[in-house]
Amino acid sequence: MVAHPGEPGHSRSARRLNEPRPALVACEDGLPAAVNRVRVVVLREEWRVVDRWWTEEPVERCYFEVLLESGRNVVIFRDEPSGKWFRQSA
Numbered sequence: 001m002v003a004h005p006g007e008p009g010h011s012r013s014a015r016r017l018n019e020p021r022p023a024l025v026a027c028e029d030g031l032p033a034a035v036n037r038v039r040v041v042v043l044r045e046e047w048r049v050v051d052r053w054w055t056e057e058p059v060e061r062c063y064f065e066v067l068l069e070s071g072r073n074v075v076i077f078r079d080e081p082s083g084k085w086f087r088q089s090a
Helices: none
Strands: 025-028 031-035 040-050 059-068 073-079 085-088
Touching: 031 059, 031 073
Parallel strands: none
Antiparallel strands: 025 031, 031 040, 040 059, 059 073, 073 085
16 A cells, blocks of 8 residues: 555655754754764854744744764754754755
């Protein structure tokens, strides 16, 4: 039996564009040192986002744009309330 393309879990199922994905981030002195076990060689930019504070689901994140040892440029963020890390396409 083949799943329908619109069903969750199907390779062609719809998902939000640029949806954050969980990331494994190791820190040194509060800054990212490795992302998914690949060493950070350059911290290019850091910024903070506080939005939707007036709603029941406010957004409070600390973003980092980093260059990894593999040559990939990656944007990661820490969700401040939960402390969890995520990777997001730039």
